[in-house]
Amino acid sequence: MADSTLAAIAPTVTPLKMVVGKSDTKPTWCPGCGDYGVIASLEMALKKLQLPPEQVVIVSGIGCSSNLPQFLNAYGFHGIHGRSLPVAEGIRWANHDLHVVVTGGDGDGFGIGAGHFVHAMRRNVKLTYIVMDNQIYGLTTGQASPTSMMGHKTKSTPEGVIENPIDPIALALAAGATYVARGFSGDVKHMAELVANGLQHRGFAFIDALSPCVTYNKLNTFDWFRQRIYKLESAGHDPKDIGQAYARSLEWGEKIPIGLFYRAERPTYEELEEVLAAGPLAHQSTGLLGKERLLEEFR
């Protein structure tokens, strides 16, 4: 039987068309957590693009931030720690009609999942990846993360961190990402703009979302960021220029840039995978009936 997966679906009553909004599960984050700003900006971006919830899948790993998919009414996949990206890639390749958003923490994405991060970017899979970067491990109650700054005293580094932090922006540029941005949870509208543009980007869109952990990170607080951030778009930055993007990515300290660092045009993995030219995989026929000539090589 050569059935097509989705042809089998015949809803008896079609519910009204909706746009993505909140689910009936309330966020469980600490009051004041930066992640509230991130989910607000994501919701705003999805609404702006009028995306129906059944066409959106939000994928995450494990961490405070990774709880996000539970709180919106789209499809969701709240998987295991560090593995959100490969799950999201699989979903995209199964059905590239879908908008796939990936959310998670800096530990999830740059620590345990760092390998997947680099490879997803070089592939230019069309995904919107938002990392809620709080420079700490929240859910496990405050250990150092790959973006914790030198000297930062945490539960696992009582004398201060003694290794250099990862620079997610520079890493993304080096890995060949085609949309590299940084937002700040304290400026929801600005971040929503970055996310909305990321959702429309042809390929992998990475948004490093500065999202303070008010409970475990007493160093990189909302105030700390407010004193330092500035917007690239008001500083004459040209996001088409990778040299400028690299230079700006190195700024971290007195001044911290937010906005779009880099954007490039490149075909997506899905566009280059020949089998997908025939349409989303989930809509293609299955089985080998009628393809008996495949057996010729064995004779």
Next chain:
Amino acid sequence: MKEISVRAGGQAGDGIASVGDTIAKSFSRMGLHVFGLNSYQSVIRGGHVWFQARAGAERFYSQGDGCDVLYALDLQTAEVHLPTLRDGGVVIYDPEKFQIDPSKIPVGVSALEVPTLALARKHTPQSILQNAAGVGACAYLAGIPLPLLHEAISDSFGKKKGEVVDWNLACAADGYAHAQSKRPPHPHAVALAGPPKMLMTGNQAIALGAAAAGLKFLAQYPMTPASTIMHWLAAHSMETGVVVKQAEDELAAIHMAIGASYGGVRAMTATSGGGFSLMVEALGMAGMCEIPLVVVESQRSGPSTGLPTKTEQGDLALMLGAGQGEFPRAILAPSSPAEAYRAAVQAFALAENWQTPVLLASDLYLSESSATVELAEIDFKVPIPSLRLEPGNGNGHSGEYLRYRYTESGVSPRSLPGQRGLQWTAASDEHDEKGHLISDVKSGIPHWVAERKRMMDKRMHKLEGLAREAEPPVQEGPAQADLTIVTWGSTIGPVRDAMKILAAKGRKVNLVHFPTVYPVHHERTMALLGAARRTLLIEANFSGQFGRLLRTETGLHLTDRLLKYDGEPFYPMEIVGRALELLDGR
């Protein structure tokens, strides 16, 4: 029984695999049953590799014992393999390359000198052409007609034409003629037996079976002996409609497959023990989120990197226990390419019907050996169970959609992204019928404590269904026997051949094997083994892992064992020897 085994050996890089392929293919095109064994090392150049093609008119299931024609490309091959030549055997070699000490040649075995290098030099100074002359001599001794050999050689070059192909054909003819001028064919030389048969490896059969069963997405990371599944599907991606992704590691491979399955396509990953060890956490996620998934675990000798090119059935305990906590799974273990094709089809049906991971256990011996299959055994007309999707808008009491609704069977209709109004979030955390987490603010609260138990029961209940639907244990041979051999997976092959030898000796021996290693079909196992007079457990591992599983599941303790963990496959005579020891009370 008229059958012949041709063995060729040399160094890696000598082209032994293509020598073997040509001979094996010629045999299968003669309508003979063939078993091709490829023995190689974890080096790209040098070392010692060999290939054996066994061919005969009667069906057999292993490489058998010993060989009849040995083509030695180097002295080491002659030294290692001369003792395996049976009475009437012939060793082919080129005296220009090395000499064989006549005292090393066993009684009843003769040598045939073939000037392979000289014959090759007529065309080119490239020494690789010498193999064609050697193959020609082998073919003559084995009874392969020259035109048939020529066809096999041309086909091995694909669409390529030109002088290299012509040289090979001419050189093979010269080798053939040279042998013919020196001696008659081997007394066991085979003859045409019928229409051509198909020859394929276990991995090719798995790939075909998966594609026939609806596979649309394979993600894999290279690892011997699973890699050729990816190679075959990648080479046939457009024809089969399967997207093949080489992932950055096995962690990514299994997660991509899980994502694709969640997205609505039948998905698979394949690996060996090392890669499977990395997949363990994800396997549990598929179980927890109730996502259909097929994982091929082609075992090789462990522990750790072990013997990467040698076989073993040492990962059963790993497959049984992989993943924290408990979740339902099935493990299928075919023993031949034909069975592997069927097992792949079954694996997809079980995974889909029970929304849980299904493991297909292979090993190097099955994955990389080739054997003939009948057309009827590779029938593309296989059932592809449709995805169990929620047909309406909701199924809950107030019209909402409950992804994990409690049902009689434990299986709840799922929905795919794209289905309007049926959104849900798959969660690796414990969840309620809706899929909402009960792991954070609800955990430990009495109502949710009860809910957790109910959800575990729902999932684990699927094991009963799996046991019902999966293939039960099988008995082969006489119903009443003095000895019952118990085994699983690829070891079944050599056991079947050993049983034939034992039957010919008038011994009453039968075999009980387990196409489904897990869950164990309790009733049928007890019916087959409960009253067995005497049993012999045979496995390719150190501790008798399947025996341990049987004991845990049924209380049956099989104390007489034949366990092998030297990396080599079982040979029928080893099994015959152990069986006779037990039968004769030695």
